Amino acid sequence: MSSLFHQAVLTALISGGIIAGVPLMLTAIGETISERAGVLNLGLEGMMLMGAYLGFIGAYYGHSSWLGFLLGASGGVIACSFMIVLCVWLGLDQIVIGIAITLAGEGITSVLQGAQFGTSYPRLGAPAEVSIPLLHKIPVIGPSVFEQQLLVYLAVVLVGVLVWVFRTTNVGLNLRAAGEKPEALDAAGVSVAATRSHAVLCTGALAGIGGAFLSIVGAGVFTPFMTQGQGYMAIVICMLARGKPVWVLVGAFLFGISLSIATALQLAGINISTDVVNLLPFIAIMVALVLFARRSYLPPALALPYFRGAR
């Protein structure tokens, strides 16, 4: 067991946790924006998968991971546009449409993958990392935390930006109002539909980038259904974080570790079958949900469509 704490293992654990946590974090941050505004996105899996596939295509054919991220974002946006038109504008049931988006995303990306690559799964080379000077020399923490993709650092910055937005800007106030009491926002002369649409767009884009990160950096390849429930994990992180971006960061990192712990265990020479290890994140979530069952907070107007003057 002592081998678990060996430097190399710890480094791999933390580094792996970060890499696995980034897709979760980006998606969960995106979902926080939506949920604060009163929209529940069950279609996150589909959005992530669209981002993963299109992101992979962008990085593979464009030879640039940034092109991949961009394309991934647009994939997420395409998927979430259904949510915007059908649920925010027309007021159809968010849960049903969310399920449809997930199914569609899973199906289409699998079909496209098959159509484009047949049965081969081309791999991407590992993208370049950015090392933060000086800091990356700290043992264990250094190589694992401070030698990462640029996007990782940007994602952390994003958390801070979001906190600022919620607290001190008009946009943030409108978002909160849309989720708490949309009638009040409407009476104040602000379009509830527009506010929620912008929120969902952000979510789609972020989930798309998250998915792209998964396929470009995390795995280096696209396989159908590769998100394996991470979209739903993001929703759980959102719930437990009670809408607070900083807690989303923490939660995503913790779940990221549970996702990546298999490699670390292997390095430590501990032999547990991968099947069991793959279950760990879900078991962790269930435990967290049972322990914190009473304490999750969601805005009152979540998942309810808004119609002005509804009779």
Place this chain on the structure above:
Amino acid sequence: MSVIPARETMPIVDEPLRPERSRSVARVIDLLVRSLVPVVLALIAGGILLLILGRDPLSFYSDIWHGGVQQGSWQDSAMRMAPLLLIAVGLIFVFRANIWNLGYDGQFLLAAAVLSGWGPSLVTHVPLWLAMTLLFLVAAGVGAAWTLIPAGLKAAYETNEIITTLMMSFIGVGLANILVKGPFQDPAVNIPQTKVLPLEKMLPAIPSTRIHVGVLVALFAAIVAYYVLTRTAFGLRVQVLGANPRAARHVGVRVRKLIMSSFLVSGALIGAAAAADILGVWGYARANWNPAYGDTVIPFVFLARLNPLAVIPFIAFFAVLSTGGDLAAQNANLPTDFLLVLVALILIFMTLIEFIGRRRELGKSYLPPGVREALRKPLIRRRESVKEPEAA
């Protein structure tokens, strides 16, 4: 703390089942239209998608007919109906209570693993009819047991069951794999699967067909479910809970008990679906096998407006689509996941048609006020802006 606030009306079905069934002709036509048009539209959209991918939609769809109905394949379709219908009824029951049991995959596979592990030894020790009955009960029990945690959390803390059932599903699928590869592994072979039941030790077939009696079990379950929902006190309580949870509490319905029992019934039916499929068709369980029946059955559950009898023809249709689709996808060189896309399209078109139908009923235009304004604004010439009022 309610994670998702209770909705006063179910947008998909705003009409609970009623014992009285007087419907005018116009309403029947309306229902038919609302049920069939989404499917037709989805097939058309799917065809367009096929064209974009460079496949021939006409041959794709005719392959479906060929592989699903013709030359005795209708019997395969009929057999596929068994698990699909049982799952559909299980979902209908719990959706009627406005409880979203999305953990069907885990419940199904875990039940399948357990009964495939225990089945082969049981059938050698006990007469066939007893073995089959016991195995059905075991499967139902496993399915129900797997809903206990999400059910308990929702009953006690109103924890969102969408998330809890999904998480339990992932765990269940993984656990099923572990069981099949581990204690239930057939020691005689290298492939990760359980021992295979010999054909004569599986569900008997309906005379003069290949169709196993599991299909009859499924049909029976649908009829019983309809009766329970429309004619019994229990069914009425379920509907009240689904339509208006606050009213349920107000009129004295034991909400917690009802949440638990609805969940358990749903899990049991899904477990029974596993029994029908394993004992009727496969005879064994493989690792990493997930037919994902539940995902594909959901839109039809809604199209049938959560009516257990009405869902039967829809399931029959999909059984054909799915059986024939295997062949069609193979011929078109596409993964069978293409069916997921068709299913998603049906869901989307269905909600759209529902929306249009509802608004027409209310005598409004098709677009809600906010959107209508947004679209009209550019078309109205801006009037002279009125002078700003002086501050009061």
Place this chain on the structure above:
Amino acid sequence: MSAAAHPSSEEAGAPRPSSSGSAPVVELMGISKSFPGVVANDDISFDVRRGEVHCLLGENGAGKSTLMGILSGIQRPDSGLIRVDGEDVDIGSPRDALRLGIGTVYQHSTLIPALSVLENLMLGDTHKLRLDGDSASQRLRELGSTLGVEVDPSVTASDLALGRQQQVEIIKALWRGSRLLILDEPTSMLTPQAVEELYKVLSRLKENGLAIIFITHKLHEAAFLGDRISVLRRGQLVGTLDEDAVKGATPEELEKRIVEMMFGDATGGLAEAAELKAELSVTDELVYEAEQVPAAAEEVLRLERVSVRGEGAEPGLDDVSLTLHLGEILGVAGVDGNGQRALAEAVSGQRRLERGELRFFGAPIGHVGVTGRQKLGLRYLTDDRLGEGIVPGLPVSINIFLKLIGEAPFWRQGRIHKRAIDDRSRELIERFDVRTPSVDARAGTLSGGNVQKVLLARELSFDSKVVIFHKPTYGLDLKTTRTVRQMIRDMRNGKAALIISTDLDELLEVSDRIAVLSRGRIVGEVKPGPGAAEAVGRLMIGDVSLGAESEGGGP
């Protein structure tokens, strides 16, 4: 809300700022609006001038809220014209209304409970990125002094008292500059003292030249406040009493004319007119029906030091003791949100008792569930008719039997006996005068009054003994209101009733005793009679001594 206002009617004699000759600020011409099945507004023409209070009067369901919805941008008229300061305008959304200087204080609060006062006021104000708390605080101070009140910007909206919340809403309505302020039934939930405060605020706003539309269904309020009074009846404007008519008439003459306008010649003899006046809270001469219940009367319901938990923002009960006797009608008064729902649900069984005892005819029932209590004859007529009382999608017949699911002879061995249910339903529908096309019509298609009758049919039948009425006549049209009040009175024969209501006049009229609920505690008991309203009002805000601070002062 009524009797307490009148003692200061001497102030009404103070000169009303004249708005003679000024052109109207806002004009509605030929406005019509229909919804499926009902014509809400039928060719209405109406205008309001600077510095005047134009009261819009009509019973519930007459179309007042729809008309105001059109002015505030929530509804669009089917036909007709709107003019602001002489120019034709199109009010397509609340934003348009606000831009035109039309501010509305709605009947149901549009403040967001989780946000602070300042955040609520800043909502939707500018398109700039950053929130400007400083200039918003400045504006709050300005508007506060215009109104004559002081508001703490950092307080969370849910912590404000109702009267204070309303003041914030008025400030919000005036935030962007204002021509017209619309108030939709603003006094329905206020204490008498808070109503006084509101009248003062409106007076000051009038002096500032603001035009005000005041919507109400209370005659005396319109007679007291209005410079002009318009009466709506069934979607049509019956007429407008102009300035001279209002100024020149005595209060009694005025009220008589208004009653005529509201009901045409439907008021037959003198007795009926008197009854009508009582129902409309017309005069301050309430007819008190309080009877002295003999002390020896049997105790049917007793709460002994009961405490229950609150839910969300609403408080629970804190050490509450009440007794109800056979043949008695006990009223429970209080500002909305002071524990009324907790009380109702504690007695009905929907909420658990944390401490204390509950006795029904002497026997403890604290552990008995909702269904058990119903069977014993203890019933609860909820105020939330559509959200809790009925299931809109189910037929009327099933709704009537909703509290008897599984009971014989309507269910046998779990199976439904449709015929027994239908037969009995038809009987009850007839007896309670429920207007419905058939027993199988969906309960959600019934009008508000008929839904209430369905609930009455359910709660008062099947051996009821003690019934809790929660806001029994809120939002109902006059005829149904009279029917309901009569049914409550009938409870004196061999039964008993507990009425929880925010309508003080109703309680004063019908109850034998009135207990006052404030912040989850019973703070006193008043016997209906002259001066009772004031006493109740003071108790409602937790003030026992004379002349102490009212709701409106202090943060």
